[in-house]
Amino acid sequence: MRREIPLIITFVCGITMIVQFFIPHEPFGSMKSYFQQSYMIIAAFAMILGICNLTKLHVNKIRYKRPHWGYSIVLLAGLAGMTIPGLFVGAIKEGGIFDFLFKNVHVPMQSTMFSLLAFFVASASYRAFRARTLDAALLLVAGFIVMLGRAPIGDAMTSFLPEGGQMSDVANWIMAVPNTAGQRAIMMGAGLGVVATSLRVILGIERSYLGGD
Amino acid sequence: MLDSILEAVTFVSVRYKDTKEQRLLRRELHVIFGICARQRLGFNLSVIRIRALRVLLPVVVVVLVILGATTVFPVGSSSSNAPPRPPIGIALQDRPNDAGGAIEITWEASKDDSRGRGTVNSYSIYRSEQPQSGFVKIKTVSSGKEEYRYNDEEVENDKRYYYRVTAETSSDAFSDSGVVGPVTASPQWFHSDRWNMLIALLIVSASVLTFITLARKGKDLYIRPIAGLQAVDEAVGRATEMGRPVLYVPGILDMDDVQTIAGVAILGRVARKTAEYETSLLVPVSRSVVMSAAQETVKEAYWDMGKADAYHPDMVRYITDDQFGFAAGVDGIMLREKPATVFFQGAFYAESLILAETGHSIGAVQIAGTAMTSQLPFFVTACDYTLIGEELFAAGAYLTEDPRLVGSLKGQDVAKGLAIAFIVIGIILETAGYHWLTNFLKVN
Missing domain, CATH: 1.10.10 (Arc Repressor Mutant, subunit A)
Structure with a gap:
C-alpha cells in the first residue's frame, strides 16, 4: 500500500486536471485553482523541511570540523541574519533591517552572480566557435553574421549592398527563419514528450519519481 | 525663445x-x-x-x-452641455465556456466618442432584474475605444437580467441606450474552443497506449541510440575510478514542472548506478518539495540495489529557492568537492551557463538535458553530452528498457509523425487558399 496510495492519488489528481481543462462546469471549473492553492500550502510547509535539512547539514559540518567548515559558519550566520529580522525585528516592512539587508546585501550579490554570465558567455563562445568541424564552422559563420548584424558596424560594412541584403537583414533572416524553425521543432518534440511523460505518470507506468521502477 | x-x-x-x-x-x-x-x-x-x-x-x-x-466648440457638437449620442449595438450574452455566473456586454462607441477626442468621457453600465425599474450602476468604463466589452461577474445563474449603457460627458450630460435583455447566465459542460485539443489528446493517448500494449505483448521496438544516455554508465564509472563524487542537479523548478519530474526519474536510474559502483552522490536542489521527492527516490534506489547502508539523507541537500543563490551554492560544491561527473537534468534558466562553465573548469564529464530552448545552446556549448527537448523525457525509458516505457516512446514518435503530416498538409492548403485546417488547429 505504501506505493499504491501515492499512485492512486496521482491518477485521480491527473485525470481531474485533464477533465477540468475541457469542462468549465463546477465542480471542475475551480479545481485548477484549488489544486494550485493546495500545492502552495504544501510547498510552504516543505520549506521548513528544507531549512532543517540545510541547518542540520552545516551544523554537523562545523561540529565534526569537516573540510571547508568555515563556510558553514558564514552560511548559518547569513541564514540567522536574514531570518531573525524578517520574523521578529520589524518584519519585512520597507525601511526595516530585513529590507535593508535584502536591498544592500542580497540584491548586489544576485547581480554579481548574474554578471558572471558575461564572462562565461565569452569563454563558452571561444570554445564553440573553433571551426574544427563543419557544424562548428556553420555555427561560427552564423554567429559572426548575427553579431555583426546586431551592431551598427555590420550595416556600415555592407552599405553598398541593396536593401534587404545588408548585414542586419541577413541576421534577421537567420533569427527569424532557421533559428525559429529549429526552436519550434524542439518545442513540438518537447510538447509531445510532456504529454507522453504525463500519461506515463498518471497511469502509473513511470514510477521512478516515487523511488522505484 | x-x-x-x-x-x-x-x-x-x-x-x-x-x-x-x-x-x-x-x-x-x-x-x-x-x-x-x-x-x-x-x-x-x-x-x-x-x-x-x-x-x-x-x-x-x-x-x-x-x-x-x-x-x-468641438466639431459635431453644438455645446458641451448637450447630451452625446448614445452607444449603439448593445449585445448581451452568457459568457461562453465558463462555470456560469457571468454575462458579457459588448457595445460600439457613441458617434460622439471619436476614440476619446469627442465629448463622451465615459460609459456607465446599469443592471436590473426588471425591465422598467431597479437599475443599479455596476461599472463605469472610460471612453476612447472602437468597441467595448465588459464581463459582469456578479450575476446568478438562470436569473433574467436587463442592462442599459449610457454615454456620459464630463459635464454629466448623458444619453441612454435603452433597456436591453433579458439574458441569463449558465455554466457550460464543455469548452467549445477546445475540441481540437481534445482530439489531439485522444490521438496521442491512443497511440501511446497502443504501443505500450504491443510492447507488453513482446513486440520488439527499436529506439535510436542517444549518445548522452549511452554515456551514463561510463560517466559514473569514471567517477568511481577517480574516487570522486557524482553531482546531479534536477533543475531549478518545482515538482509541478514535468521537466523536474523527468529529472527526478533519471536521478533514480543514476542513483542505482552510484549505489552499484559505491560512488558518492550529491544532489543539490532548489525546492523543498523536490528535496523530499529526490530523497525518497535516492533512498529507494539504494534499497533496491541492496546498498541501504550507503544511503545518507545528506546526499540530497536543499540550497535555496533563489536562482542565483542556488547557482552560487552549486558552484561552491563543484569547486570544493570536484565531482568527476555532473548531471544537469531538468528545467534551467540563466544559471545554466554559470553551472556548466564551472563544471567544465573542474574537468568534469557533463551530461545535460533540458526542454528550455533558450538554454540548450549553452549546454550544447559547455557540456559533453546534451539531451535535447524530448530526449530528456525519453531518458527514463531508455535507461530502464522497460517495454511499457519504450512503448510509450514509440507512441510519441507516431504522434510526432502525425504532427509533421498536419504541418505539410496545412502548408499545402494555406498555399492553395484554404484556411479551414489552420483555423481548426488554432489554440484558444
Whole structure:
C-alpha cells in the first residue's frame, strides 16, 4: 500500500486536471485553482523541511570540523541574519533591517552572480566557435553574421549592398527563419514528450519519481 | 525663445498704435529681452527678420484662433452641455465556456466618442432584474475605444437580467441606450474552443497506449541510440575510478514542472548506478518539495540495489529557492568537492551557463538535458553530452528498457509523425487558399 496510495492519488489528481481543462462546469471549473492553492500550502510547509535539512547539514559540518567548515559558519550566520529580522525585528516592512539587508546585501550579490554570465558567455563562445568541424564552422559563420548584424558596424560594412541584403537583414533572416524553425521543432518534440511523460505518470507506468521502477 | 519674444514685441509696437504706458512697458521689455538675447546668442536683431515675422505672425495668430475655437466648440457638437449620442449595438450574452455566473456586454462607441477626442468621457453600465425599474450602476468604463466589452461577474445563474449603457460627458450630460435583455447566465459542460485539443489528446493517448500494449505483448521496438544516455554508465564509472563524487542537479523548478519530474526519474536510474559502483552522490536542489521527492527516490534506489547502508539523507541537500543563490551554492560544491561527473537534468534558466562553465573548469564529464530552448545552446556549448527537448523525457525509458516505457516512446514518435503530416498538409492548403485546417488547429 505504501506505493499504491501515492499512485492512486496521482491518477485521480491527473485525470481531474485533464477533465477540468475541457469542462468549465463546477465542480471542475475551480479545481485548477484549488489544486494550485493546495500545492502552495504544501510547498510552504516543505520549506521548513528544507531549512532543517540545510541547518542540520552545516551544523554537523562545523561540529565534526569537516573540510571547508568555515563556510558553514558564514552560511548559518547569513541564514540567522536574514531570518531573525524578517520574523521578529520589524518584519519585512520597507525601511526595516530585513529590507535593508535584502536591498544592500542580497540584491548586489544576485547581480554579481548574474554578471558572471558575461564572462562565461565569452569563454563558452571561444570554445564553440573553433571551426574544427563543419557544424562548428556553420555555427561560427552564423554567429559572426548575427553579431555583426546586431551592431551598427555590420550595416556600415555592407552599405553598398541593396536593401534587404545588408548585414542586419541577413541576421534577421537567420533569427527569424532557421533559428525559429529549429526552436519550434524542439518545442513540438518537447510538447509531445510532456504529454507522453504525463500519461506515463498518471497511469502509473513511470514510477521512478516515487523511488522505484 | 527670448529672441522670438523680442521680435514679437517689436512687431506689435510697429503694427498697432498703443498707449503711452504700453509703449513704456514695451520699451522696457525690448531692453530686457534685447540684452538677454544678445548675451545668449551674441547678435542683434536684424530688420530682415522683423519683416519676415510681420508676414508669419498673422498666419500664426489665425491658426491659433482656429485651434482654440475647435477646442472650445468641438466639431459635431453644438455645446458641451448637450447630451452625446448614445452607444449603439448593445449585445448581451452568457459568457461562453465558463462555470456560469457571468454575462458579457459588448457595445460600439457613441458617434460622439471619436476614440476619446469627442465629448463622451465615459460609459456607465446599469443592471436590473426588471425591465422598467431597479437599475443599479455596476461599472463605469472610460471612453476612447472602437468597441467595448465588459464581463459582469456578479450575476446568478438562470436569473433574467436587463442592462442599459449610457454615454456620459464630463459635464454629466448623458444619453441612454435603452433597456436591453433579458439574458441569463449558465455554466457550460464543455469548452467549445477546445475540441481540437481534445482530439489531439485522444490521438496521442491512443497511440501511446497502443504501443505500450504491443510492447507488453513482446513486440520488439527499436529506439535510436542517444549518445548522452549511452554515456551514463561510463560517466559514473569514471567517477568511481577517480574516487570522486557524482553531482546531479534536477533543475531549478518545482515538482509541478514535468521537466523536474523527468529529472527526478533519471536521478533514480543514476542513483542505482552510484549505489552499484559505491560512488558518492550529491544532489543539490532548489525546492523543498523536490528535496523530499529526490530523497525518497535516492533512498529507494539504494534499497533496491541492496546498498541501504550507503544511503545518507545528506546526499540530497536543499540550497535555496533563489536562482542565483542556488547557482552560487552549486558552484561552491563543484569547486570544493570536484565531482568527476555532473548531471544537469531538468528545467534551467540563466544559471545554466554559470553551472556548466564551472563544471567544465573542474574537468568534469557533463551530461545535460533540458526542454528550455533558450538554454540548450549553452549546454550544447559547455557540456559533453546534451539531451535535447524530448530526449530528456525519453531518458527514463531508455535507461530502464522497460517495454511499457519504450512503448510509450514509440507512441510519441507516431504522434510526432502525425504532427509533421498536419504541418505539410496545412502548408499545402494555406498555399492553395484554404484556411479551414489552420483555423481548426488554432489554440484558444
